[in-house]
Amino acid sequence: MTRSSAWQGRPLSLQATGVWPVSAPLGVMVMIVGLGVESAADWQKYRYKAEHPAHFCDTGLYRTVRCPNYLGEMLFWFGVWFAGLSAYTTTAALVLATLGLLYIEALMTAAAAGLEKKQDERYGDQDDYRDYVRSVPILFPFVPLFTLRKLRTAFR
Numbered sequence: 370m371t372r373s374s375a376w377q378g379r380p381l382s383l384q385a386t387g388v389w390p391v392s393a394p395l396g397v398m399v400m401i402v403g404l405g406v407e408s409a410a411d412w413q414k415y416r417y418k419a420e421h422p423a424h425f426c427d428t429g430l431y432r433t434v435r436c437p438n439y440l441g442e443m444l445f446w447f448g449v450w451f452a453g454l455s456a457y458t459t460t461a462a463l464v465l466a467t468l469g470l471l472y473i474e475a476l477m478t479a480a481a482a483g484l485e486k487k488q489d490e491r492y493g494d495q496d497d498y499r500d501y502v503r504s505v506p507i508l509f510p511f512v513p514l515f516t517l518r519k520l521r522t523a524f525r
Contacts, residue, residue, distance in 0.1 A: 396452025400445050406430065407441025414438070425492045427501050433510045435501075436481040440508055446473045481508050482517035 413429035430437035450470040457463040485507060492498035506514055 390455040392454035393452050396448045396450070396454070399448030399451060401448075403441045403444030403446070403448055405441070406444060407438050410437035410441060425488060425495075425498055425501065427497075427505075432505065435505050435507045436484060439477045439481045439484075440510075443474055443477045443508075446470060478508065478517065485517055 410430045413431065414426045417424075417426045417428055417431075434440055447470065450466055453466060454463075457466060488498070489502075503515060506512055507517055508514065
C-alpha cells in the first residue's frame with residue numbers, strides 16, 4: 370500500500386474537509402494579542418530606559434507583570450499552536466506541535482528567570498525595586514508567582 374492510497378477516502382484535516390473550526394480564528398486573535406503585548410512592552414521599556422537609564426522599568430504593562438514582553442511572546446506561540454489544532458492530521462503531529470509549544474514556553478520562562486537574576490544584581494539594593502518584586506508577578510498577571518529563582522536551576 371502506498372502512502373497516497375493510505376490517505377484515500379479520509380480527509381487530511383478539518384480544514385481539508387471545508388470545516389473552519391473555531392480554533393483557527395481564536396488562535397489568530399491570541400497571536401495578535403500576544404504580538405501587541407510584546408510590542409507594547411518593548412516600546413514602553415525602550416522609552417522609559419531612554420529617560421531613566423539607571424532605574425528599572427515599572428510603568429505601563431510593567432505595573433501588571435514584570436516580564437510582559439515574555440508573556441506576549443508566550444501568548445503569540447500559544448496562539449500559533451491553538452490556530453493549528455484544526456490542521457494537525459495525526460496524533461503524532463499534535464504531540465510534536467505540543468512539545469514545540471512546551472519548549473518555547475519553557476524557554477521564555479528560563480529567559481524571565483535569567484532577567485530576574487540580572488535585575489536582582491543591578492537593582493537589588495534599591496528599596497523600591499524590592500517592593501516592586503514583592504508586589505508585581507513576574508510572568509503572569511493575577512497569578513501570585515513573584516519569583517522564578519528556584520526554577521532557574523532546572524534550566525541550567
